[in-house]
Amino acid sequence: MDNLNIKKVGVVGCGLMGSGIAEVVAAAGYDVVVLEADSELLDKGNKLIDGSLAMSVRRGKMTEADITASKGRIKYTLNMADFRDCDLVIEAVTENMELKKKIFNELDQACKDGAILATNTSCLSIIDIASVTGRMDRVLGLHFFNPVPAMKLLEIVRTIATGEATLETAKAFGQSIGKTVVIAPDIPGFIVNRLLMPFFLEAIRLVESGQASKEDIDRAVMLGLNHPMGPLKLADFVGLDTACFISEAMYKEMSDTRFAPPVLLKKMVAARRYGRKTKRGFYDYG
Numbered sequence: 174m175d176n177l178n179i180k181k182v183g184v185v186g187c188g189l190m191g192s193g194i195a196e197v198v199a200a201a202g203y204d205v206v207v208l209e210a211d212s213e214l215l216d217k218g219n220k221l222i223d224g225s226l227a228m229s230v231r232r233g234k235m236t237e238a239d240i241t242a243s244k245g246r247i248k249y250t251l252n253m254a255d256f257r258d259c260d261l262v263i264e265a266v267t268e269n270m271e272l273k274k275k276i277f278n279e280l281d282q283a284c285k286d287g288a289i290l291a292t293n294t295s296c297l298s299i300i301d302i303a304s305v306t307g308r309m310d311r312v313l314g315l316h317f318f319n320p321v322p323a324m325k326l327l328e329i330v331r332t333i334a335t336g337e338a339t340l341e342t343a344k345a346f347g348q349s350i351g352k353t354v355v356i357a358p359d360i361p362g363f364i365v366n367r368l369l370m371p372f373f374l375e376a377i378r379l380v381e382s383g384q385a386s387k388e389d390i391d392r393a394v395m396l397g398l399n400h401p402m403g404p405l406k407l408a409d410f411v412g413l414d415t416a417c418f419i420s421e422a423m424y425k426e427m428s429d430t431r432f433a434p435p436v437l438l439k440k441m442v443a444a445r446r447y448g449r450k451t452k453r454g455f456y457d458y459g
């Protein structure tokens with residue numbers, strides 16, 4: 174697959190998603206530059222990538238030689254000027270519009286004219302992020318799924334200003350890193366979260382109203398719809414704090430009560446029952 178001259182890829186933010194994106198892009202043979210906010214976070218991101226690569230060897234998916242080659246292609250930096258010769262930069266910082274706009278404004282100054290700038294946002298308006306740049310035709314969403322090395326889907330989110338050439342390059346790039354791409358609209362939730370959120374929220378409302386148990390809801394969806402995991406287990410996996418944030422953002426944008434967070438979800442977040450990451454959500458993981 175012709176990847177239309179993308180050779181070097183920048184990744185901003187090396188947390189859960191950024192580390193996965195950097196790992197997958199480097200494994201596909203691209204040079205990668207990873208930027209973090211400070212040296213401690215950069216070191217933490219480096220360890221996340223190395224840990225995940227080591228896991229791939231243990232699972233027989235990569236050889237030691239593959240790992241050495243991947244690691245050799247990743248450069249870690251605290252200086253955005255190191256993106257100057259990147260052909261594509263993927264932003265994966267914390268889900269906050271002001272922060273993303275600030276970073277896109279800086280990227281627009283630091284990157285060469287032809288470079289494509291992409292955001293991995295889960296639910297923010299991509300045209301709003303693009304609007305702070307002088308290259309709206311070269312900005313789009315590249316929405317990866319967690320865990321990035323395992324999940325096949327890449328939603329390519331096209332805004333009303335994204336150019337045809339940018340879209341074609343992004344499609345070819347997505348396929349070159351082993352993902353199956355779909356083109357999604359720049360609407361709250363894109364495709365996957367647009368469908369998933371009402372499903373999560375309705376399952377939570379059923380538990381909240383006491384009409385069905387969480388176990389029966391999950392069992393019914395797994396066996397009746399052939400899903401690998403029920404919605405409440407999946408919500409615990411995604412993180413109830415994340416699900417609540419996305420639900421609030423979608424409700425704010427659309428004023429549609431189907432997307433409003435149920436009181437039970439807000440209370441669980443207030444109690445820090447975020448799901449697997451805090452060892453307690455709808456289920457216990459202690």
Ligand SMILES: NC(=O)c1ccc[n+]([C@@H]2O[C@H](COP(=O)([O-])OP(=O)(O)OC[C@H]3O[C@@H](n4cnc5c(N)ncnc54)[C@H](O)[C@@H]3O)[C@@H](O)[C@H]2O)c1
Nearest residue numbers: 186187188189190191209210265266267268293294295319
């Ligand atoms: N977690 C998921 O399942 C998931 C799935 C798809 C998309 N996303 C989206 O991906 C993005 C990142 O999410 P995450 O779960 O990886 O979050 P995270 O908190 O694990 O990582 C965010 C990283 O961004 C870094 N960062 C913050 N400000 C920065 C700056 N100025 N410069 C450089 N780095 C900076 C933080 O230090 C942190 O390491 C968000 O937009 C989120 O909505 C998340």
